[in-house]
Amino acid sequence: MMVEREQIIRQFELAFPDAAQDVRIARAPGRVNLIGEHTDYSDGFVLPLAIDRGVSIAFRPRADGLVRLYSVDYCERSEFAVDPAIRIERDPAHSWSDYFRGVALALRTDEYCLLGDDRPLRGVDAVIMGDVPRGSGLSSSAAFEVAAALALLSASGVPLPKLSMDAVDTRRQIAFACRKAENSFVGVGCGIMDQMAATMGRASHAVFIDCRTEHHELVPMPLGAAGLCLVVFDTGVKRELAASPYNLRRRQVEEGAKLISAALGDPGIRTLRDVSRKQLDAVRAALPTTVSERCEYVVEENERVVDAVRALRMGDYSLLGELMYLSHEGLRDLYEVSCMELDAAVHTARATPGVLGARMTGAGFGGCTVNLVAQEAVQALVSRLSALGFADSWAFAVSASDGGKVVE
Structure with a gap:
């Protein structure tokens, strides 16, 4: 707007x-x-x-x-x-x-x-x-x-x-x-x-x-042509990145990449971009549990992004939606950057007919979810999200812009 x-x-x-x-x-x-x-x-x-x-x-x-x-x-x-x-x-x-x-x-x-x-x-x-x-x-x-x-x-x-x-x-x-x-x-x-x-x-x-x-x-x-739209739900939970665990997560994945590189004897591994699931599984025992979970999320999320691009190009919005749900689960369980309000919003969206996918968006620790939803289901979704009763929360549709x- x-x-x-x-x-x-x-x-x-x-x-x-x-x-x-x-x-x-x-x-x-x-x-x-x-x-x-x-x-x-x-x-x-x-x-x-x-x-x-x-x-x-x-x-x-x-x-x-x-x-x-x-x-x-x-x-x-x-x-x-x-x-x-x-x-x-x-x-x-x-x-x-x-x-x-x-x-x-x-x-x-x-x-x-x-x-x-x-x-x-x-x-x-x-x-x-x-x-x-x-x-x-x-x-x-x-x-x-x-x-x-x-x-x-x-x-x-x-x-x-x-x-x-x-x-x-x-x-x-x-x-x-x-x-x-x-x-x-x-x-x-x-x-x-x-x-x-x-x-x-x-x-x-x-x-x-x-x-x-x-x-x-x-x-x-072309979501409109497919009868779909994106709805953002602001949970009302605010966070400041500089004061949040954002920088800690970055240090953890950087540490993970170094440990994986050393364990595999592969100096070509500079970041988790260079790590496959198979390589991560092979060296899990050498990683602290928390670092291992952070790395697992990033490696899997990179794969999901590539799959999501493929889904958009094929017009397979059901696949895109399922990838969004999987992404949220990883952010919640492995990367641990979600919160009660975000999880409740995604759970509510998943239980609403006409919603294809939902996930937290942004760095986490509060903020918003993004929902892929059929146009005729928007009002039902907004009503259900509003019924969660979070202070200062609100939902609104967004469109891709220049x-x-x-x-x-």
Whole structure:
């Protein structure tokens, strides 16, 4: 759905009444991951789609290097400078601004050759609004990062055609810059999936991403023609990735890959992407139980993603749904990133006629489920999920959408 243009322009006029001319809008979508959770940082496979909810930034370029931000959602302001002589630091009092700050730092170094022609990074006045529920596992952070990158690049004089959906190489570099911002500045060890979905997504398509090669393919997903849709259920349980066991899971699978490599005497095993089920079974005794379970989940989930892509290409949505259920079971029992609310939501969906598949989506520890459901069964599913009675929970349909863009 995205924030309406008139709504965010009005908020800009209120926040910056002295700078309300020539305002542009950068938008970037959140994402739902159909399958392939916690595989990206093991160089594995993922299958997200950009959704019709996201983050919008109304902005106006400044002649100096000052960045003035106003968040409508937090009703807070934050300022910093992008001048190369001034250090960009985190703002503990307004931590939401760290995503914008981190992106500015990544772009300022121009490691990703996005500015070009010796363009300096320019400051902006910017108002941020979003309709992706924060802390829900729909990647509001990556949407914010990509929208911030598009706003800063546009304000610095990068022509709109170079930022368009057809500028695939530029969009890949934007995704990489935003990932660096989240890894190095914000401090969350995410993979590339969220940023790639926010830059590379297309309407009516899922995005199959090989996180080792960082190659992506668009996979047609004509759900409407099949009489299906996706429903997201936000359990209302929020989490912050940097403070959650997310980084612990990453360390565990990295440890597992090293132990498997050593046990097999195979230096070619760098991540769990290089491990088959047969190899894992052969060395299980050499692994701590918890590490073994984490590895089992990732190895199996990579296989499920490949099978899910095949199912979409064949139009076999029943198979896709069953793979979603299996994915959730692995996340619950082996990776241990689910919670009571997520499990109850998936159980409820499975018991509802017309639902083909359901699973938690996102890093877990709260957040959302995604449900593949027949259109005529949507209301019944929503009613049953609502009846679970979780505080602040709600359900809504989503559609696959295009990646981020700038509109004048």
